[in-house]
Amino acid sequence: MSDTLLKISRLGKRFGGFVALDGIDLEVRRGERLGLIGPNGSGKSTLVNCISGVLRNETGSVTFDGQPLDRLATYQRTRLGIARSFQLPRPFRSMTVTQNLRIPLLYTVNARSTRRMTETAIAARCEELLRVVGLSAKADRRPRDLTQIEMRKLELARALAADPKLLIADESMAGLSHSEVDEILELLHSLITQGITVILIEHIMRAVMSFSERLVVLVAGKKIADGDPQEVIRHPEVERAYLGE
Amino acid sequence: MRNSTFWIWTAVFVAVIFALSRVVTNDYFFFAAYLVLQYIVLATAWNILGGYTGYVNFGVAGFFAAGAYCSVVLHKIWGPPIPVLILVGGVVAGLIGLCMGYLTLRIRGVFFGIATLALAIVIQTFITNWDYVGGSRGVYIIRPAQAPLVGSYIQYLYLIMLAMAGLSVAIARTIEHSTLGYGLATVRDDEQSAEASGVPTLRLKLISTTLSGALMGMAGAPLPYYVTYLDPASGFNLSYAVNAIAMPLIGGTSMWLGPVIGALLLGTIQQWATVTISSALNLLIVGALLVFFVVVAPNGILGLWEVRRRRRA
Numbered sequence: 238m239s240d241t242l243l244k245i246s247r248l249g250k251r252f253g254g255f256v257a258l259d260g261i262d263l264e265v266r267r268g269e270r271l272g273l274i275g276p277n278g279s280g281k282s283t284l285v286n287c288i289s290g291v292l293r294n295e296t297g298s299v300t301f302d303g304q305p306l307d308r309l310a311t312y313q314r315t316r317l318g319i320a321r322s323f324q325l326p327r328p329f330r331s332m333t334v335t336q337n338l339r340i341p342l343l344y345t346v347n348a349r350s351t352r353r354m355t356e357t358a359i360a361a362r363c364e365e366l367l368r369v370v371g372l373s374a375k376a377d378r379r380p381r382d383l384t385q386i387e388m389r390k391l392e393l394a395r396a397l398a399a400d401p402k403l404l405i406a407d408e409s410m411a412g413l414s415h416s417e418v419d420e421i422l423e424l425l426h427s428l429i430t431q432g433i434t435v436i437l438i439e440h441i442m443r444a445v446m447s448f449s450e451r452l453v454v455l456v457a458g459k460k461i462a463d464g465d466p467q468e469v470i471r472h473p474e475v476e477r478a479y480l481g482e
Numbered sequence: 483m484r485n486s487t488f489w490i491w492t493a494v495f496v497a498v499i500f501a502l503s504r505v506v507t508n509d510y511f512f513f514a515a516y517l518v519l520q521y522i523v524l525a526t527a528w529n530i531l532g533g534y535t536g537y538v539n540f541g542v543a544g545f546f547a548a549g550a551y552c553s554v555v556l557h558k559i560w561g562p563p564i565p566v567l568i569l570v571g572g573v574v575a576g577l578i579g580l581c582m583g584y585l586t587l588r589i590r591g592v593f594f595g596i597a598t599l600a601l602a603i604v605i606q607t608f609i610t611n612w613d614y615v616g617g618s619r620g621v622y623i624i625r626p627a628q629a630p631l632v633g634s635y636i637q638y639l640y641l642i643m644l645a646m647a648g649l650s651v652a653i654a655r656t657i658e659h660s661t662l663g664y665g666l667a668t669v670r671d672d673e674q675s676a677e678a679s680g681v682p683t684l685r686l687k688l689i690s691t692t693l694s695g696a697l698m699g700m701a702g703a704p705l706p707y708y709v710t711y712l713d714p715a716s717g718f719n720l721s722y723a724v725n726a727i728a729m730p731l732i733g734g735t736s737m738w739l740g741p742v743i744g745a746l747l748l749g750t751i752q753q754w755a756t757v758t759i760s761s762a763l764n765l766l767i768v769g770a771l772l773v774f775f776v777v778v779a780p781n782g783i784l785g786l787w788e789v790r791r792r793r794r795a
Contacts, residue, residue, distance in 0.1 A: 291674060310684075311677035321678055329671040331736070332664075340668055343661045345680030399680055 242267045242302060242403055242434050243288070249296035250283055250458075257283040259458040260297065265403070265436065270429060272449030272466060273438045276478060280458040281438050282324060285405050289321045290314045302402065316345050318402035322395075322409050326388040328380035334391055335376045338363045341399035349400075362398070370394040370424060386417045393424060397433075404428060405436045410444055418444050446470070454478070488655060496648055503637055512640040514757075516708060518749035519643040520701050524722065525729035525741035526650040527697035532727065533735030534654075534663060535690040536670030537587070538595045542726040544602030545575045545695045547609065547717035549702030554615045554712060557623055564642055568703040575699020576692045578605075583691035587684060590673075606718045620713025623706040639704050650697050654738040657693075666690055698726075721765060725749075728768045732775050734784025743783050 243265040250258040258280045265271055275281050286292040288299055290311035299306045306314055320341075329337050342362055347353045354362070367373045370390040375383060383391060389409050396404055406425065410418045422444055425435055439445045445452065445466070452466040456478040462469045469475060503512065524542060532538050549571030556567055578601075586597040610618045629638030657663045665686045668676035673683050706712045725748060733744030748771065752764045779786040 289678060291677075310682070311674075312680050312682045315678055315680040323675070323678075327672045327675040329668050329675065331667055331671055336664070340664060340676070340681065341679040343664060344682075347661075348680060395675075395679060 244300040247297035272445040272452040275455035279455040320396035320401035321405040322392040345399040514753040519647040521745040522647040523701040524726040528726040529730040531694035534666040541598035541602035542723040543718040544605040545698035546702035549699030550705040571703030572696040572700040576696030579691040579695020583688040734782030
């Protein structure tokens with residue numbers, strides 16, 4: 238089994254005349270904690286969308302666990318083991334918190350395995366996930382009854398329910414208080430111990446620096462730095478991108 | 483509602499309706515009840531795509547008439563029994579639904595609605611210009627006076643529609659409580675999230691359009707025998723689409739019972755108005771009730787009941 242989980246080669250994406258991604262090369266190792274930063278409009282979300290299949294890349298390729306993803310739909314990529322949370326939480330609003338978690342279990346975990354999960358196993362897994370993210374008390378509530386951090390937790394729990402190999406957390410801490418950010422960070426750290434690879438996209442530098450063992454910086458659709466977080470943030474191009482000339 | 487409770491209530495409902503048919507001697511009762519039952523099928527079929535999946539279909543009349551005109555074609559070629567006509571009408575309308583799904587399901591909202599309306603117009607134009615099925619002048623179907631075992635032919639049609647209403651409600655309820663039903667609800671709530679959770683949204687939407695179209699076609703298949711004269715104006719009547727949409731909206735789109743309540747309520751009121759005042763009032767009644775429910779209970783009668791239940795709890 239190769240050490241590389243995700244391999245992105247010469248990835249390119251345009252929106253009309255605007256170049257969103259310009260020949261991105263990136264490799265993510267199994268079990269790695271990768272931070273991805275960049276100013277607004279730098280192409281972070283476009284990159285996530287190209288990995289998860291929401292957008293189709295025009296040039297280059299994405300390989301996950303040795304399998305090319307370019308022709309696969311989003312749901313097929315999820316079933317392969319790529320889960321993501323959204324920048325703005327997108328729960329299934331007509332369903333309760335528990336029902337939200339049932340969906341990936343019914344459609345991803347069951348589809349992956351030849352033995353379908355029983356109702357009891359599904360209920361037990363939902364309970365376990367709710368306990369991990371601290372939403373047990375809200376199991377029967379609808380998303381409209383949740384606070385901002387609870388919504389973020391639901392988003393992460395739903396991604397985890399798909400039993401992923403790679404979790405892409407797209408600004409999971411945006412709008413949260415200092416202590417709430419710590420709560421989410423603790424949760425993300427616990428995933429690493431379960432062997433899940435995490436790509437963290439975040440504007441909160443404190444969170445990115447404390448979480449990431451490797452940092453990648455995108456500016457105007459190009460990767461301008463990749464390496465140890467402490468070294469990367471002192472990189473002249475990164476300083477220029479964030480602080481100006 | 484538990485499975486056993488549902489089946490007991492369904493059996494009781496069907497038994498009562500069936501018993502009524504043995505007691506009532508006035509044929510008009512069967513004419514009127516047939517229409518109400520037909521609307522239960524149409525509203526339930528519409529709700530599978532519109533309510534469960536969140537795709538509003540304005541082309542109900544197209545699917546309904548496709549089933550009806552399939553029966554006309556088969557009647558002219560061979561004259562098979564009505565259950566066969568229903569099966570063929572369902573298959574043809576289901577295929578139309580599948581094709582419509584492939585062509586239109588990458589669009590949603592108002593654009594999808596317009597596309598379904600356009601489909602109905604295309605089918606209507608085709609039928610209007612097809613001489614074999616009577617074209618714009620219409621076609622007469624002479625139905626037998628008696629049906630085996632049942633007696634009056636209109637009673638036979640009524641019993642067939644009763645069985646179809648039961649079948650369509652059972653299908654809708656089964657879907658609602660199945661993995662498919664959960665998947666359709668995710669499509670309605672948020673397609674991107676659904677895909678990210680592993681839901682094959684396109685496949686589910688195609689199942690939904692096919693099933694919904696098939697049930698509408700099945701509802702339309704006995705129509706030529708019911709009306710005995712079928713022309714495009716009656717086959718593609720605006721009232722089918724308006725009622726099929728209004729009934730679930732008034733009853734509530736969140737579960738199978740909504741379209742049934744809506745169809746029973748609106749269908750009965752319309753029949754009463756037809757007899758006591760004028761059938762010209764039917765669409766006015768639908769419009770007035772829709773406005774009332776949009777203002778007072780946007781989630782329909784079931785939504786209203788749910789709110790009251792939560793307040794009590």
